[in-house]
Amino acid sequence: MPIYNAPLKDMEFILNDVFQAEVFWGNNPNLNHIDMATANAILEEMAKFSKNVILDLNRAxxxxxAHFKNGQVTTPKGFKEAFQQYAEGGWIGLGADEEWGGQNMPKMLTVLADEMIFATNPSFMLYPLLSVGAGMALSHCASQEQKETYLPKIYSGEWSGTMCLTEPHAGTDLGIIKTKAEPNPDGSYNITGTKIFITSGEHDLSQNIIHLVLAKTPNAPAGSRGISLFIVPKFMVNADGSLGQRNTLGAGSLEHKMGIKGSATCVMNFDAAKGFLVGQENHGLAAMFIMMNYERLSMGIQGIGASEFAYQNAAQYATDRLQGRSSTGTKSPDKPADSILVHGDVRRMLLNGRANNEASRAFAVYVGQQLDITKFSLDTEAVKKANDRVALLTPIAKAYLTDTAFNAVLDAQMCFGGHGYIREWGMEQCVRDLRIAQIYEGTNGVQAQDLIGRKVIKNNGVSIFEYIQEIRQFALSLNGTLKIKAATLHACDEVEQITHFILEQTKIHPDFANTVAVDYLHAVGLLSFSYMFARICQAAEQKTESFYQNKLLLADFFVAKNLPGLSSRLQQIKTGASVVMQFSADYFTTLA
Amino acid sequence: MPIYNAPLKDMEFILNDVFQAEVFWGNNPNLNHIDMATANAILEEMAKFSKNVILDLNRAxxxxxAHFKNGQVTTPKGFKEAFQQYAEGGWIGLGADEEWGGQNMPKMLTVLADEMIFATNPSFMLYPLLSVGAGMALSHCASQEQKETYLPKIYSGEWSGTMCLTEPHAGTDLGIIKTKAEPNPDGSYNITGTKIFITSGEHDLSQNIIHLVLAKTPNAPAGSRGISLFIVPKFMVNADGSLGQRNTLGAGSLEHKMGIKGSATCVMNFDAAKGFLVGQENHGLAAMFIMMNYERLSMGIQGIGASEFAYQNAAQYATDRLQGRSSTGTKSPDKPADSILVHGDVRRMLLNGRANNEASRAFAVYVGQQLDITKFSLDTEAVKKANDRVALLTPIAKAYLTDTAFNAVLDAQMCFGGHGYIREWGMEQCVRDLRIAQIYEGTNGVQAQDLIGRKVIKNNGVSIFEYIQEIRQFALSLNGTLKIKAATLHACDEVEQITHFILEQTKIHPDFANTVAVDYLHAVGLLSFSYMFARICQAAEQKTESFYQNKLLLADFFVAKNLPGLSSRLQQIKTGASVVMQFSADYFTTLA
Known part of the structure; x- marks a missing residue:
């Protein structure tokens, strides 16, 4: 039976020692309703819930x-009761505005709570996650009446939400969607089309499902500038808030997937279903991206959760499993063999995981803090800067955190040997469940294009150079005995230089950025983790307790065994585009 | 529906143009029964069989x-008929001695035939594979009577074979197995114990199953020097070769696995089952390693098959899928979007796969040729040298080829976007099915220990230095305009230097080799692929047909986008062991 214990001490350390949460909250009149005592109490509560309720449902x-029968979807055993508990605990609205029944908690904190549910049951987590994302999009773009109608019931869990973007022929390229929105005389629209890969498109956890659907009105401009966003409820909502008639939409089938099998991924058919425009016509994509950016950070948190879960189980297995003897002499002479923890390669795999967990978690809190500035700060200059930083780092949070987490989870599975391949142990499920995080909400390749294209080249590197400068300044402030200092400064120089190189090359070769995007994303990711370890070391170095001193050792491990990946990434970028683009299109499908 | 077409032209190119198979065969009296015409005919036959019969059974x-009921195992629909066809085609004995009904074909050729079945249905392939492995162990170590009794029926497919090593508490560390072998007065033994993870331990494809079981006799020395190998048939064999009574052994259950679900992986219980010693008492591990080495190369071939299969499907999908527009301007103005093949990042992923397929295939044929020298050559010096080379390269063939293939398969899955996660498309199955190849037959971490410990440090680097010298000599003979020349020579120097460094450090830090083993395996693997591309380029450069010229471009891609991984590996090795070993054992399971 897989184990999980929320890493509460590390969470508190990152929140308060690394990012000075209490000072940050106390200094902001919009955030001084929260202090570390409250934060810790919330995290402890979630730790119990995730361990005692959610984890138990994961393997089964x-x-x-999820089951599909005659258009009805039933979630796995226990999900309904757990969702009710989750909703009653106020978890859906943890980060939502008080006006709509939320608890108004900062993102710095909610990322940590979310991590625990992603660690223990990612399929379950996707149900509330889509509700929160839909709530966020509505909070930003919907009319006051729409907000009043939908938001309180979404945050209470009575209703839930979805995002309906993808169609069979249109995923990344939403400009070519075919779903139509025909205006009715009463101001509503009739929505007709088929959407696929719709998470929580149909299920039995809530009384109503509020679909946010991208569609095109009759005379909309071609491409992505002609997309509008609609609220399309499963049941119509009467003026008094009660449920009216069933809308003409429904799930056509469930997708059969590699993992997250408890999550109902639906094909949704809209057959002149009644919908209501959100915001302005043809501005749907911008509204949807509010939701998408939220989801993208969440996918990174899915990675952290999986990596932490896998690490804990692998570390326990490695401690218990006896095979072979240490190269430096027998460690457990009273036992038939030593624990496999004596083998350097097993330690290497576990430390990859642990370094990933701690750097990723810090990074999520860092991005969370930037999001909190955008939402709560009164300083418009700070808000602008934080918005820019969030835009830059969202693709890193989504793609880099899930790429490294996937590798960490594979390492954890490998620690189990053959048992890692057996379903009962839970490690192979963790691999399957996590794999989707690299694919959905824009594949990690698409994230890399977003980073290099929209976030770096488009503003001529201004945002990334500011970020690098922040990192450099921080690193310069560190004690010179910390290995992370020189390593981070070196990484700053390297990433800065390669960014200049990319800006130059892009002017000459329009294809260049696309071919090197993933290498660049990983280079910026490695620099970001180096920054996180720099901040961790600064917070830990004055403290003698082994908990803190081990963080310095973990940073040394990162510098020695993970950060060298940077040099390969940079070399690969320097080799340019033609080596990729010079093949004819028919080469790829021609074997002879 | 996934597609597959055996890459026959590449196979012929590698066999004959790169490794001069026809000359090699013609010059050896033990191999001149085969020429390229025969080889091509065999590969064409297997191409048809794999495509028309085996592929169809894979998804279903x-x-x-596999099904388990009251100790009986039923294989998936169609496996029985396909196995019969496979056996009747003479495929089980393709590489076996004529004396036992085999076709005596060289390993250079059989690796290519095996690749096709691994590509189209790895679960199916494991049934005959274990038979062939068991046959090989018996050919080397069994008595003449045992060979006569078992081998012809194994190669005809009437009977099948297994290898029973792992026990619940003993996998990598076979020295601590508990299965007992009690001698009987008639010279047989009673075998008692439980074995797990037994591929094809029970099934309905053959009339009898010949288990090769590792067990300990009553006064055997402790550890791996006290292990003996036994033939333990499911049904006893009468003097006339007919089947007698059922032996007291059976499958207790089937393992539930991440993939290769059509392969019956059994828990096997031996309850005083009658067994017959193979070879000498206490020499069982050596006998089993003959089989293991064969299986280990086969796992590499499983990687090649999966990578080729995934590549072909991803290339086709990428060609057909229309999303977005090329950065250099619209390529298909008549269509709503361009094929995703216009995007450099999609090409990068596909080329990773293609470079892996072609280098891996060449490497398998290279190792196959070395194995053929060990088996067929009359020159004892050449045999000795080839044996040494095979020992050195077996862990590379197993671990490096499956590590790179797994990454290639992940890239191929990613080309499908969300569809890659959906079962119907077959890509996620390919990922799940291949994952086991990194784990079984000794995890890839254990392979890395084997390489660095037994194959490099133990003989003070003699074998690896000879291999590097062969590569260097070959690279020096290349045309200087080929980028692969300088790249390979540089890689030779780098791997040579780091080997010296490892030999030095190991004397000082006994833990060092274990901590850097995986990085070292990947460094040697990258050098090996560079060598293979060097040989491919030499064979291709004089020919103007695009088939050959594209191989030069693919080598350039490898040099630019894959080989730079070497520098990170070397840096990681140079950082030493203490950064991994300095954590206390309880650190790993302590979160606070």
Whole structure:
């Protein structure tokens, strides 16, 4: 039976020692309703809930899956009761505005709570996650009446939400969607089309499902500038808030997937379903991206959760499993063999995981803090800067955190040997469940294009250079005995230089950025982790307790065994585009 | 529906143009029964069989799995008929001695035939594979009577074979197995114990199953020097070769796995089952390693098959899928979007796969040729040298080829976007099915220990330095305009230097080798692929047909986008062991 214990001490350390949460909150009149005592109490509560309620449902939900019958979807055993508990605990609205029934908690904190549910049951987590994302999009773009109608019931869990973007022929390229929105005389629209890969498109956890649907009005401009966003409820909502008639939409089938089998991924058919425009016509994509950016950070948190879960189980297995003897002499002469923890390669795999967990978690809190500035700060200059930083780092949070987490989870599975391949142990499920995080909400390749294209080249590197400068300034402030200092400064120089190189090359070769985008994303990711370890070391170095001193050792491990990946990435970028682009299109499908 | 077409032209190119198979065969009296015409005919036959019979069963077998009921195992629909066809085609004995009904074909050729079955249905392939492995161990170590009794029926497919090593508490560390072998007065033994993870331990494809079981006799020395190998048939064999009574052994259950679900992985219980010693008492591990080495190369071939299969499907999908527009301007103005092949990042992923396929395939044929020298050559010096080379390269063939293939398969899955996560498309199955190849037959971490410990440090680097010298000599003979020349020579120097460094450090830090083993394996793997591309380029450069010229471009891609990984590996090795070993054992399971 897989284990999980929320890493509460590390969470508190990152929140308060690394990012001075209490000072940050106390200094902001919009955030001084929260202090560390409250934050810790919330995290402790979630730690209990995730361990005692959610974890137990995870393995069985994978075996059982979600069920589809005559358009009805039933979630796996226990999900309904757990969702009710989750909703009653106020968790859906943890970060939502008080006006709509939320608890108004900062993102710095909610990322940590979310991590625990992603760690223990990612399929379950996707149900509330989509509600929160839909709520966020509505909070930003919907009319006051729409907000009043939908938001309180979404945050209470009575209703839930979805995002309906993808169509069979249109995923990354939403400009070519075909779903139509025909205006009715009463101001509503009739929505007709088929959407696929719709998470929580149909299920039995809530009384109503509020679909946010991208569609095109009759005379909309071609491409992505002609997309509008609509609220399309499963049940119509009467003026008094009660549920009216069933809308003409429904799930056509469930997708059969590699993992997250407890999550109902639906094909949704809209057949002149009644919908209501959100915001302005043809501005749907911008509204949807509010939701998408939120989801993208969440996917990174899915990675952290999986990596932490896998690490804890692998570390326990490695401690218990006896095979072979240490190269430096027998460690457990009273036992038939030593624990496999004596083997350097097993330690290497575990430390990859642990370094990933701690750097990723710090990075999520860092991005969370930037999001909190955008939402709560009164300083418009700070808000602008934080918005810019969030835009820059969202693709890193989504793609880099899920790429490194996937590798960490594979390492953890490998620590189990053959048992890692057996379903009962739960490690192979963790691999399957996490794999989707690299794919959905824009594949990690698409994230890399977003980073290099929209976030770096488009503003001639201004945002990334500011970020590098922040990192450099911080690193310069560190004690010179810390290995992370020189390593981070070196990484700053390297990433800065390669960014200049990319800006130059892009002017000459329009294809260049696309071919090197993933290498660049990983280079910026490695620099970001180096920054996080720099901040961790600064917070830890004055403290003698082994908890803190081990963080310095973990940073040394990162510098020695992970950060060298940077040099390969940079070399690969320097080799340019033609070596990729010079093949004819028919080469790829021609074997002879 | 996934597609597959055997890459026959590349196979012929590698066999004959790169490794001069026809000359090699013609010059050896033990091999001149084969020429390229025969080889091509065999590969064409297997190409048809794999495409028309085996591929069709793959998806359904994943959904259906193998069935267990009252100790009986039923294989998925169609496996029985396909196995019969496979056996009747003489495929089980393709590489086996004529004396036992085999076709005596060289390993250079059989690796290519095996690749096709691994590509189209890895679960199916494991049934005959274990038979062939068992046959090989018996050919080397069994008595003449045992060979006569078992080998012809194994190669005809009437019977099949297994290898029973792992026990619940003993996998990598076979020295601590508990299965007992009690001698009987008639010279047989009673075998008692439980074995797990037994591929094809029970099934309905053959009339009898010949288990090769590792066990300890009553007064055997402790550890791996006290292990003996036994033939333990499911049904006893009468003097006339007919089947007698059922032996007291059986499958206790089937393992539920991440993939290869059509393969019956059994828990096997031996309850005083009658067994017959193979070779000498206490020499069982050596006998089993003959089989293991064969299986280990086969796992590499499983990687090649999966990588080729995934590549072909991803290339086709990428060609057909229309999303977005090329950065250099619209390529298909008549269509709503361009093929995603216009995007450099999609090409990068596909080229990773293609470079992996072609280098891996060449490497498998290279190792196959070395194995053929060990088996067929009359020159004892050449045999000795080839044996040494095979020993050195077996862990590379197993671990490096499966590590790179797994990454290639992940890239191929990513080309499908969300569809890659959906079962119907077959890509996620390919990922799940291949994952086991990194784990079984000794995890890839254990392979890395084997390489650095037994194959490099133990003989003070003699074998690896000879291999590097062969590569260097070959690279020096290349035309200087080929980028692969300088790249390979540089890689030779780098790997040579780091080997010296490892030999030095190991004397000082006994833990060092273990901590850097995986990085070292990947460094040697990258050098090996560079060598293979060097040989491919030499064979291709004089020919103007695009088939050959594209191989030069693919080598350039490898040099630019894959080989730079070497520098990170070397840097990581140079950082030493203490950064990994300095954590206390309880650190790993302590979160606070």
């Amino acid at each position: 939900a994978d075996e059982e899956g | 077998a994943d959904e259906e799995g």
